[in-house]
Amino acid sequence: MEHAERPMKPRDQEGRGKSAFWRSRSACAAIALALGVAVIPLRAEPSDNPPLYFTDVTASAGIDFVQTIGDDHMSNIVESAGVGCAFLDYDNDGWMDVYLVSGYWREDLSDKEYEPELIEKLAKASDRLYRNRGNGTFEDVTKKAGLERQGYGMGVSAVDFDGDGDTDIYVTNYGPNFLFRNNGDGTFTEIAEKLGAHDPRFSVGAAFLDFDRDGRLDLFVGNYVEYDPDYDLYYAPDGFPGPLAYTGQFDGLYHALPDGTFDDVSEEAGILIKPKGRAMGVGTVDADADGLLDIFVSNDAMENFLFRNTGKATFQNEALSAGVAYGENGDATAAMGVEVIDYDGDGKLDMFVPDMGFCCLYHNVGGAMFEDRAASSGIAAVMGQYIGWGGLFADFNLDGHIDLYISNGDVHHLEPHEDVVFLGDGKGRFTDVSATAGEWSREKFTSRGVSGADFDNDGDMDLIVTNLNDRPVLLRNDTPRNGNHWLSVALQDQGPNTQAIGATVTVRAGDLFQTRLRTTTGGYLSQHEPRLHFGLGKQRKAERVEVSWPDGTKQTLENVPADRVLSVVRKAKVARTDG
Secondary structure: OOOOOOOOOOOOOOOOOOOHHHHOHHHHHHHHHHOOOOOOOOOOOOOOOOOOOEEEOOOOOOOOOOEOOOOOOOOOHHHHHOOOEEEEOOOOOOOOEEEEOOOOOOOOOOOOOOOHHHHHHHHOOOOEEEEEOOOOOEEEOHHHHOOOOOOOEEEEEEEOOOOOOOOEEEEEEEEEEEEEEEOOOOOEEEOHHHHOOOOOOEEEEEEEEOOOOOOOOEEEEEEOEOOOOOOOOOOHHHOOOOHHHOOEEOOEEEEEOOOOOEEEOOOOOOOOOOOOEOEEEEEEEOOOOOOOOEEEEEEOOOOOEEEEEOOOOOEEEOHHHHOOOOOOOOOOOOOOOOEEEOOOOOOOOEEEEOOOOOOEEEEEEEOOEEEEOHHHHOHHHHHOOOOEEEEEEEOOOOOOOOEEEEEEOOOOOOOOEOOEEEEEOOOOOEEEOHHHOOHHHHOOEOEEEEEEEOOOOOOOOEEEEEEOOEOOEEEEEOOOOOOOEEEEEEEEOOOOOOOOOOOEEEEEEOOEEEEEEOOOOEOOOEEOOOOEEEEEEOOOEEEEEEEEOOOOOEEEEEEEEOOOEEEEEOOOOOOEEEO
16 A cells, blocks of 8 residues: 655754643543443554555655645744635536635735744745646646735635536635636636625634525624734743633624625624634534524634524524533533534434544534533544534545544644544544554644545545645545445535536435535535535445425435446436446
8 A cells, every 4th residue: 555755844843832731641540431432442453454544645646735824933922713615516527626725925914023034935825726637636727727825814605606607616714805706718807895704803614505485595794802912912932822811703694696696684683792703713514403404603712603594584593502612521612613414323313523632523402402521432532632613524434433533733822733534433432543544644734724525536535734834645545445435425406506506415325314405614724525425334226315405495316326426417307326
């Protein structure tokens, strides 16, 4: 099996950014015991047949981008907050392309003591779009696509917002956001301010959803803090003031109008609640199984929000009563991203939120109620030594059970952590198998966003991770198949919401029952590929595939063969299959 490629730059920082106590594995085990949790090994033993295995193919794939924060060290909370990434198919060729967000040198944020030549170079940094050539390599098409535009980037969401059949790109920034309309010829035009979607605050996460079921995609923007560059009081080892030093900001909800513009309906929709939030991640979820998308906001150093959709074009924050405002021990967890999936196959959508502590695994127990099971799942005992940012739920080994990848990195310094990959057993338990998952696991980065996709169209889920002041890491999934099968579902709806955002797909194959939600969020400030991926284990077909479209109508297919992309077009008599 091919070994991981060597990194483009050496790793020389070994600290993990927490105190010696938090870095102690025995301390983590002690905490687990105190919580009444069985202690699991932090690293699996080596194996000739690893349960999960990935190969770092960044260099050979031609992804030579180095994301910058505009400094050679973190000097403020803006530099610490980014950045995300997305898999998308912007040219509709069936191969997943990659969008990578970046910061740049700007006078009000960055160190001014650099040489003029370096400042000039860093000031020209921009996001990157890589086109998938379909042969395992990517082409940098940023300039060709017209995307060389300076913004201090945070997150990205890719969706056909205008219903013309092409995927557009929304980028959140420290400052006005960008909305790049896909012109359908390989180029993009920036139109955020023209359409009223720019939200000139400190935006971090964002999500598109049709909250009022009028067929058009609305926009929710999660905003962070009112950053003051002149405020300079902080605990010296931290290097700069933390989130509690600044006032939070209101989030924004923008209703899509028939003429293609957006109307700020935040106040009348009930989004402008107090205390103001400090949004880090945004996710959409049907928490109460009523067919309406709700909005979860993971906040930094305060309680989270769960805006429940009332069905009357308004929302109510029910995070506290739902059990997702705080962590298992009742603390504000400094939450980062949010990942939504039914991880245990009970048909209800759950949420995973990495943080600076033990992470939160909000298990949906029904009735719009959740329980944090990070400790009992085995995740907390491992993650106590890291600072988690992005989570990716996927069935990496195609056995029908959800696994988990977590990107980690220090919050105040460019001190790297290892990322962690967990093997799921389908019963709510996860085991850290990072040590046997490839040579990439020995490398450390200051990681942030993570996005998942089958970029090489071989049937298993790969991933990419963004890293501050470093290259991203593209991990090709080389896990042994062991006779397992898969199914990927691509949805095409009618009307403006062509990509069926908000649709739910359930797949039954043998004794496996799996549920996926089509969203525009995932990981930390990131987005996964638009196709919904299912591992089928030894099953050679799915006896039943049911699509619940965004308007509530349902479509069912039976006896679908495995190992293919199933394209389901709403109201079509026969669904087209590829593969």
